[in-house]
Amino acid sequence: MADSHQYTNHDVAEHLRLIANLKEIKGEGRFHYLAFRNAAEVLDALGEDINDIAAAGTLTDLPGVGKGVAEVIAQFLASGDSELAQKLRSQVPVSLVTLLEVEGLGPKKVARLWRELGIETLDELKAAAEAQKIRQLKGFGSKSEEKILRGIALLAQKQSGRTPLGVARPAVLGLIADLKAALPADALTAIEPAGSVRRWQETVGDLDILAITPRPDEVMAAFCSLPQVSETLWRGETKSRVRLKNGLECDLRAVAPTHWGTALQYFTGNKQHNIELRELALKQGWSLSEYDLEATGKGAAPAGEKRYFESEEALYAFLGLDWIPPEMREARGEIALARRHDLPRLVTVTDIRGELHGHSDWSDGKASIREMAEAAIARGYRYWLLSDHSIGLGVTGGVDAEKLARQRRIVDELNRGWADAGVDFRLLLGVELEILADGRLALPDDALAELDVVVASIHSSLRQDRETITQRALNAIANPHVDILGHPTSRLLGKRPPTEIDMERVLRACAETGTVLEINAHPARLDVNDIYARRAVELGCKIAINTDAHQPQHMDFIEYGIAVARRAWLRPEDIINTLPLDKMRQALK
DNA sequence: GCCGTTTTCGGCCCGACTGTTTTCAGTCG
Incomplete structure (x- = not known):
């Protein structure tokens, strides 16, 4: 009995993520590694014990789990490893996965650093950047080296990663209150928390705030000079990113009232919910972005025709869905429910x-x-x-x-x-x-x-x-x-x-x-x-x-x-x- | 690799920014 529960759902999810990362660095097609990453998400959201499902032989009933992923899961539960992972490890050094955590480094760059400079570890990466060897590579320059060194330093001082909602939510509400106080009343039409704070996720990666304003410049300037801000990481016309004194990063995006519905929907996420919503829109002949719906020409409307939404309710309704509460937007079947007008009346x-x-x-x-x-x-x-x-x-x-x-x-x-x-x-x-x-x-x-x-x-x-x-x-x-x-x-x-x-x-x-x-x-x-x-x-x-x-x-x-x-x-x-x-x-x- | 209100084959979200480029690939959210 104890043996059959040696590995948790989370252990399996991590194994699938490892496979996805190795496949991605190896250069396999996008959809091959994404399948493993998606399956990992499904497992993390699963209340049932994966051991029970495997024992019942119903792994492929899980969404995103087909024959290939099911085989890997079964092998991992039995042995703590899988043939696929073993094969990948023989082709790609596992230590490269750590390099993916350096900001600005993705699978393509990591693969080139490894193939062309033999870099396999963080230490080797740091040494190469300091010795100015990386700029020799085509497509890399001196700024790339600086950015990599900054990324490595940041990684070292970064703590556990995610922040409890109980810390993040008051921080966002405080920023919003201070921003309102710092600006004249006519500079802010509306301002709301977005992202995982709006979805009330138990931990939060970074903070997202969305504002409607006639004068984005003024709002961005006020945001970047708030007393909580220690450093402006990036400042653009409609979005800025700062690091706060408590270590959290916060994005502020400013949009016109016409875009509020699509923008709030988009910046609330989660990512997979947005992907599913956009796929649904595509089937109906519309391409959905944070700005609008644009007809693709494959539906009833002529290509290029645009629709704007000043509320999320109007956007979801246009796609044939009931408005989905942010707490449910986790790609766990809520879109299908909203289509059948069968969403639960959630407790308040x-x-x-x-x-x-x-x-x-x-x-x-x-x-x-x-x-x-x-x-x-x-x-x-x-x-x-x-x-x-x-x-x-x-x-x-x-x-x-x-x-x-x-x-x-x-x-x-x-x-x-x-x-x-x-x-x-x-x-x-x-x-x-x-x-x-x-x-x-x-x-x-x-x-x-x-x-x-x-x-x-x-x-x-x-x-x-x-x-x-x-x-x-x-x-x-x-x-x-x-x-x-x-x-x-x-x-x-x-x-x-x-x-x-x-x-x-x-x-x-x-x-x-x-x-x-x-x-x-x-x-x-x-x-x-x-x-x-x-x-x-x-x-x-x-x-x-x-x-x-x-x-x-x-x-x-x-x-x-x-x-x-x-x-x-x-x-x-x-x-x-x-x-x-x-x-x-x-x-x- | 997975999946089905166009489909058992042919699709699989979208835009913005960076750094390096002369037109774009890679990364990020």
């Missing part, structure tokens, strides 16, 4: 009626029970679960049966006060129950039985092997008092990878027992992610979206959790905390 922040995971100063929270509950009331919530950490977690005091009994008296008294005042709100008492390293739960069943809702979570021994840590979660799920599994993979974005937990087994167990799966909305967690959330609902699980608030302001994080749910295509009826109190309680175990 205003659907949420309460939360089922939060802390007070009884454990590691920063506010009193009353302050937290009043913050929930102020947000219009009808219920909120007090769930302080249980004993068994070293870093906090933790509540035990005796403390829970004391909390119960406080909760009852607070509830009586609100009832007397006519406030439609119920403070629920629960616990964030520690799942101990050996799989036991930190509190006995009779203590749990007294509580309204029990959230069980793993915080320790996160490096256990797949079987051990999965079994811990399964033990908790099997307990009749455990209602919710909290932040199931225990990851911290950019800081700590997910545990080895076998999510397919966990999700199936949750579905069978009626245990609710949490989408933890804290931007450092976003756990489970969109992929598992979607798989969970496919398997029949119920979901709760919780901010895990440790102070009142944390409740603002709910929009991040909602975004995860929307990226998972979830509707209000998939989420139990969109329900009124009595219905929500019925939905628990």
Whole structure:
């Protein structure tokens, strides 16, 4: 069993990307290597375990996976390698793939540096550039050498690569606010975040901002001289790129109102969604760009005829599609759904009626029970679960049966006060129950039985092997008092990878027992992610979206959790905390 | 290499910029 799960979906995707890169450097046709890269994307977005699919013999049912790719996947799962990769490695040094990461170097240039100068590694590349050997090559000059050296230096200081949305989104909103403040009102008609921030992707490569302006020059000048900017990387008439002091890069593009619909669509992406949309347009006789639709002459309209769109809705509608929310634009089948006018009604922040995971100063929270509950009331919530950490977690005091009994008296008294005042709100008492390293739960069943809702979570021994840590979660799920599994993979974005937990087994167990799966909305967690959330609902699980608030302001994080749910295509009826109190309680175990 | 509202063969997004060139290939998003 353990052997059959030796490699994850991500491992397979990386192997396919390696093959794509080697093929590209080798000079194989575009579509041959793109096929492997596309298949890698499909695997990364797959909620199911690829081992199960391979075992069932249905690999070629996956979109983008044909006979060739399926064979490579099967070999890799069995042995950790494939004949194709072995053959490619014998023809192209693997170390060349690293050179592709140098900005400005693509497959063609890397191949020439290797074939004509024998360069195989970053060190050799650096030495050749410093010795001014690269300029001897046709098509390369002194600037190429400078750029390569800059690229190598940048690569060395670049950290983990992608930035958590919780950092990127406030940064973009701050830039937009500052830009608005720095410009006269008539210089900016509209300005919006685009790219992966607009799609609420959990991590972001660089920032994209789109503006409508009658005077692009003025906007570009203001943008490049914002206080957050450390360096202008490029400045053109309608787009500029800067590096910020926090290391992020940000693009600003300015367009006329006529182009807003096509431009916003284009700069929102993702890339593959745009490609599919453009292919669809082509089939209808139109070529789609960020500026307009232009008739190709192969459709009804005469070649060269142009159509402009001042909104995304109008553009999608012209192509026969319902408007697709940005969170869904990931080329995961949303275009087909929009064509059939069958897009789900995605959950929104205003659907949420309460939360089922939060802390007070009884454990590691920063506010009193009353302050937290009043913050929930102020947000219009009808219920909120007090769930302080249980004993068994070293870093906090933790509540035990005796403390829970004391909390119960406080909760009852607070509830009586609100009832007397006519406030439609119920403070629920629960616990964030520690799942101990050996799989036991930190509190006995009779203590749990007294509580309204029990959230069980793993915080320790996160490096256990797949079987051990999965079994811990399964033990908790099997307990009749455990209602919710909290932040199931225990990851911290950019800081700590997910545990080895076998999510397919966990999700199936949750579905069978009626245990609710949490989408933890804290931007450092976003756990489970969109992929598992979607798989969970496919398997029949119920979901709760919780901010895990440790102070009142944390409740603002709910929009991040909602975004995860929307990226998972979830509707209000998939989420139990969109329900009124009595219905929500019925939905628990 | 994959795929099917034109198709089991013949397609496979689009534009902008850079650096090096005298008209464009390579890279990027």
